Amino acid sequence: xxGGGGSRENVMAGGGYTEELHVLAVDDSLVDRKLVExxxxxxxxxxxxxxxxxxxxxxxxxxxxxxxxxxxxVSKVNLIITxxxxxxxxxxxxxxxxxxxxxxxEIPVVIMSxxxxxxxxxxxxEEGAQMFMLKPLKQSDVVKLRCNLMNCRS
Numbered sequence: 638x639x640g641g642g643g644s645r646e647n648v649m650a651g652g653g654y655t656e657e658l659h660v661l662a663v664d665d666s667l668v669d670r671k672l673v674e675x676x677x678x679x680x681x682x683x684x685x686x687x688x689x690x691x692x693x694x695x696x697x698x699x700x701x702x703x704x705x706x707x708x709x710x711v712s713k714v715n716l717i718i719t720x721x722x723x724x725x726x727x728x729x730x731x732x733x734x735x736x737x738x739x740x741x742x743e744i745p746v747v748i749m750s751x752x753x754x755x756x757x758x759x760x761x762x763e764e765g766a767q768m769f770m771l772k773p774l775k776q777s778d779v780v781k782l783r784c785n786l787m788n789c790r791s
Contacts, residue, residue, distance in 0.1 A: 658786070659683040663693045663719035663731065664749070669772060673718060673749075676779045685714070690726030693719065694734060697741060714744055716786055720772075721750035721757065729761055736765040745786060749774065 660682050664670045667688075674684045687693040694700050697714070717735065719728040728748050735741045745767035750757065758769045768785060770778050 658715045658783070659685065659713050661685050661687065661693060661696065661714050661717045663687045663690060663717065663723070663728070665689055665720065665723040669720065669749075673774055676774055676776055677718075679776060680779045680783055682783075689723050690719070690728070690731035690734075693717070693731060694726075697735075699734060699738060699741070716745050716747065716767075716782075718747040718749060718782075721748050721761070722752070729757075729764065732761060732764055732766055747782060 658681070660677050662670060662673045662677065662684055663686070664673065665688055670686045670688070674686055677684045685696065687696055691700065717731075719731050721728040728750075732746050732748065735744065735746055742765075746765065747768045747770060748761045748766045749770045749772050751772040753771055761769050768782065770782070
């Protein structure tokens with residue numbers, strides 16, 4: 638979205654929102670956050686980052702009494718991608734809070750982890766996670782994620 642001449646074509650060709658995807662990336666590791674942010678931006682996504690689950694909830698308007706910002710931010714976020722292992726609130730706990738919210742529950746949530754633990758993966762998917770991805774993420778993972786998201790959107 639640097640003002641290049643072809644940006645309108647890219648938006649139109651992708652069903653109207655190829656460059657409009659807004660992802661909230663949540664990870665306590667600065668290195669992992671920066672990696673995810675770079676990969677997503679390479680795929681024409683707008684990225685907002687949060688260093689933990691509480692910050693993510695605050696951004697989404699579930700932190701304190703921020704009901705006015707809730708609907709504004711929800712309308713801007715198309716996807717939440719979060720690390721599983723974080724201090725304070727795990728990605729699983731964040732997923733549960735999002736899926737319990739009547740306004741947020743439709744936003745797809747992707748869980749990432751460096752640990753391939755089938756019970757953890759199944760627990761997240763049963764709770765409503767769109768996907769579970771192993772870290773470190775690669776560009777091919779983001780492409781797969783984008784395709785999956787496009788198929789599930791109405």
